[in-house]
Amino acid sequence: MKIPFNKPYLSGKELRYIEEAVRLGKISGNGEFTQRCQSFFEKRYGFKKCLLTNSCTDALEMAALLCDIQAGDEVIMPSFTFVSTANAFVLRGAKIVFVDSRSDHPNMDESLIEELISPKTKAIIVVHYAGVACEMDKIMSIATKHKLWVIEDAAQGIESYYKEKALGSMGHLSCFSFHETKNIQSGEGGLLAINDPALIRRAEILWEKGTDRAAFFRGEVAKYGWVDIGSSFLPSELTAAFLWAQLEELESIQSRRMSTWEAYFQLFSEGSTANEILSSSYQKILIEASKNIEFTWQCREHKGNAHMFYLLFKQESDRTKFSGRMKSAGVLSVFHYQSLHKSDYAKKCFPNQYDRQLPNSDRYSDCLLRLPLFYELPEVSAEY
Known part of the structure; x- marks a missing residue:
């Protein structure tokens, strides 16, 4: 008998929904299934705004842009994490300041954070290892005191909670993964949850390659154009359709x-x-x-x-x-x-x-x- 480490779960509806997405005639992204998935997360977990992404790495890169990370800024994060957590901020020129894990589990030791803060510190990146919550009350208190951004790397954290609050609902921004190794998967895929309302409009612009295209389709502007930096962060409707089949189960x-x-x-x-x-x-x-x-x-x-x-x-x-x-x-x-x-x-x-x-x-x-x-x-x- 052979037992692999992981076997991606299939609900049986994935191909049916992908076919439905094709029949709807819009498969490039931000269509029916994207809207269903984003609405699901907003309603179930209380996130202010959700945007599907191609990966959790994409979501982290969007978070770095939204926090306006610049060359020379310092970002505090655990050393025991995946490289994407660091890469998103290194790409913006940040210096990474690593914090040790706790002695009783792999999450960052919140008691060590404050001593690492300097005048150049811009953000704290929280990683909820294995879907187990970090001590968010303590971390948010430190961030508020020093006026720092808090970004939750909740790649493994779907359907986990901290004191009745969903992981991803406490930081200014939060990032999730739907890689095939995760509880809910779409092969590749991710989600950016925006909990600070002041960041929502710009997040949509970054998500749409630096354009105000989302506002155009809502009828808020007569035409859309290039208004900011951004990239092609939004996934195909085929990915969203696959994810919707998972969310139903x-x-x-x-x-x-x-x-x-x-x-x-x-x-x-x-x-x-x-x-x-x-x-x-x-x-x-x-x-x-x-x-x-x-x-x-x-x-x-x-x-x-x-x-x-x-x-x-x-x-x-x-x-x-x-x-x-x-x-x-x-x-x-x-x-x-x-x-x-x-x-x-x-x-x-x-x-x-x-x-x-x-x-x-x-x-x-x-x-x-x-x-x-x-x-x-x-x-x-x-x-x-």
Whole structure:
């Protein structure tokens, strides 16, 4: 038996809606399905305005433009994140200032943010790792005090909450991903959520290649033209149609993922009776591995969305050994981000960041391992 790390879920309606989009005669973007998807997010999560994008990377790049990031500005973000989080701001000439992760989970350590703020600091980029919320009250308080933008990188955060507030609803701007590895996917795809009303009009202009085309189609201007910088950020209607098929099944997808996450948690919980279902050979592997695991993050306590289930090993060699045994058994488990402050690019362009000690970020880079988690996984036998 072979179990991949991820298998994109298909509701069965994707091709039907794509065909419908073609029949409607507008497939270039910002049509019927785009409007349906954007309205869905605005109503369900309370975002002021939503714009679909080709990727979360696109959404982050739009956010950098909307915050008017300039050469020499400083932007604070975690080192333990995907490169897109940094690239969007580096492209505008910003200097990245990395903050370490917390000791108890991979999110940024909010207690370290304020000491990194300088007169050049322009924004704080919050990354909700694994769909588990950062301490947003503390972060927003710091940002308000120092008059900084807050951008939520909620790439993994769809359907997650912080104190009853949806992730993505608290920062000035928020970015989501619908990459095929995410809970809700369209192959590639993303979303920019705008929570500051003052940014909405310009966001539409950037989204439409720097033109006021959206205002023209609403009848607000007699003709549209080039009024700002921008790019082709909006996706095809085919992508939006695919995404709409996924959104219709959001609750059932989440239910299945949470069930799988809970099953994993029970297997790795100390003294769990769930271990009794395993054959003696698998019990031996599990017991041996559990001795080398420091914790499993209990996302349910923070209304996480079961985006991933990960283990944190005591040292890299333990992770390598366990991952190798999983691979031999036909199961693909994978590690995750490498600390950006230790990257070749940081060494070349931000040497003062490369030389910093961020021990928790490095620890997650070396010792975190993700297990398979996707919609069809519960169909696999529990013992395997």
